[in-house]
Amino acid sequence: MKTVGIVVEYNPLHNGHTYHFTEAKRQTASDAVVAVMSGHFLQRGEPAIVNKWARAKMALHMGVDLVLEIPFIYATQNAEQFAFGSIATLHATGIVDEVCFGSESGDIAWIEKLAAILAEEPLAFQETLLKGLAQGRSYPAAYGEAIQALLPSLATDTLQGHVTEPNNILGLNYCLALHRLQSPMRPATIKRQKAGYHQETVTDQSIASATALRKLILEHANNGIHAIRPYVPQSTFEILQAEEAAGRFPLTWERFYPYLQHQLLTRWPEELATIHEMNEGIEHRILQALPRSTSFYHLMETVKTKRYTWARLQRLFLYSMLNLTRSKIAVINAKQGPAYIRVLGFNRTGKRLLKRMKETSTLPVITRVAKDKHPMLTLDVQAGALYALGLPESLRQKEMQREYWQTPLHFDHI
Template sequence: MKTVGLIVEYNPLHNGHAYHFQAAREQTGAAAAIAVMSGHFLQRGEPAITNKWARAEMALHLGIDLVLELPFVYAARNAEQFAYGAVSILHATGVVDTLCFGSESGDISWMMPLAKHLAEEPALFQQALRLALSSGTSYPAAYAHAVNVLLAGLPDLRSKVNVSEPNNILGLNYCMALARLQSPIVPVTVQRSKAGYHQPVITDHAIASATAIRRIIRESGDLSDIRPYVPGTTYGILQREKLAGRFPVTWDQFYPYLLAQIITRGPDELAAIFEMGEGLENRVYKQTMQTSAFEQLLHALKTKRYTWNRLQRTLLYILLNLTEDKMKHAGTAPAYIRVLGFTEQGRMLLKQMKETCSLPIITRIGQNRHPMLTLDIRAGEMYAIGLPAAVRDKEKQREFWQSPLQV
């Protein structure tokens, strides 16, 4: 059966996501859908507002047939690594025909040609990127600059390309991953409308960004205020999770544990943390001594070179004591496919994947665990530690007792 792949976070799933899902089915003519979804921690380096099981359940009720987890080593990384991990998993299933993602441009015609150029890592691009980074420019800005330098020699593409918007950049990285994998999966894009990726202000009666929805939840505390912007199933799941004490989850709940890690390790040990580099460990330690809340620490650390997302990811790596050595040990390519949930049609896809999938499929955690899976388990345990004491102990073990959801 024709199957479309989606790469999602659903933090939380809202009406804009529902629009994208329907458009993906219509544009591709797919009879089934598979989503690769981030786990408990997300690409921007923050904890998901509710756990991965609740968000997988939202996806299944939306109509997605099979939800697969994006391992932590990709989920909390920059756009290139996030995209490579997710696309690799879709490719490895052997059953996905198309990949549909949202973008600001809504135009796929420039993405794959440019992606093929970038996938070869041309010297001109690499040189422009290094020079921009050495001047103190943030990575996203340096990347956009290097792309524009490359485009100077590609006049047929230059007028179409827009790498100043976050979803365009992410889409370009999806296409680069497809090119590097030499995947037969065909990319398709749906134009975002009515709410930008980080748009904090709501301008539509039914569509709001996840950023705006999380802001309402944080400031209001009344779930009824987000009711117009999320599907009924999402709303019901969030109500249930709130009553159970598992929602909402924010960085503030982990700040005491982060503080303990920074203080006890000190700059010398912090220097070994993954992607720390360039003396950032000294700045992190110094500013921690002078601040008393997570967001205050982020503001104190923020510079032109370090984006908010980069800093959040670094602090997350500190929280989990994720060193360069541990990340290297976890590997550079997906080692398994972990199932979070499925529908009856998803069960049929899993049966088909037994013949087509190039990676082992995990539905339960056994004794023999790949180092990449060990990091997923650690992330799940840390996420549980941020929850209220009444639910903490059970949730710490959830990686082991929770079976894939069936809807």
């Protein structure tokens, strides 16, 4: 059974994702699809608008056969670490033949060529990147400039401007991870259609970015789900309706702002300085802004700089809420790759894949969280409990324990 892997967030799953799923399966002539998906918190450091179980259900209804979870420590990192954790998870299954991702360019050739060169970690590239960061550039901008300086021969019309596009950067890092893992999985890409990754406006009758859809949901407080109905599959619409009725949708950073305030206000600057990625004295800027910030959005606007992008700050605040210090990062040892494979859901085909994966996987396959667990999984469980704090009080106690009692979703039983 030929199998293609995809890396997803589905926040929420929309018609553009359906196009990618269908094309990935068609383009690679695959019989089955394995999706590795972010959990409750996402790559840009924000809470998912609806929990991972609802989003896994969306994926299964669309036709994904097996849904796995990207561990928190990778799901909420920069593009390089996010890509490494995602690809390493798919690689460890031993059942995935190809990996297919969306990109702005739709051209795999230059991405593969560039990844092969960067896999050698050329010193000139690292020096140029660090120089750009020291000059106050954002990571994506400095990254793109370092590539163009290193590889003028590739700075053609194909490459010019493409290396700073978000999906192209992710695709490049997916291929880079494949090289570093010496994985037999082959990469493929599909050109992103009609809506850009961060595009906030709707310009098409049936396809819009997840960013635009989340904006529509929040702008139409009493009718948010109906506002996005033309842009999502019927199954997604119905799942969101059910989650809203249950009081679990929608979640935003504002729900967590009081908890963030507490964590920041009760720590000395020296304590905050130990948080993962808290460097260059940014803790002082945060503490100065906190007393006069009336909301999470206000705090972000006050602290944000060219160097500290919106996504980087969100990740930093998320790490602060979890007290994720550099010493904890050292214990988790994420550079060694995922410590397990967590299963979120499957259908009949996925059940066969799961059975085969238990024989081929190089990592433990987890369908139920035990009390004794790896520090990486402990962090996943803590993130799940933290996510529950954003829910209505009547739901929190049960949802805080959901990581322990929720078993993988079986499509036949949904």
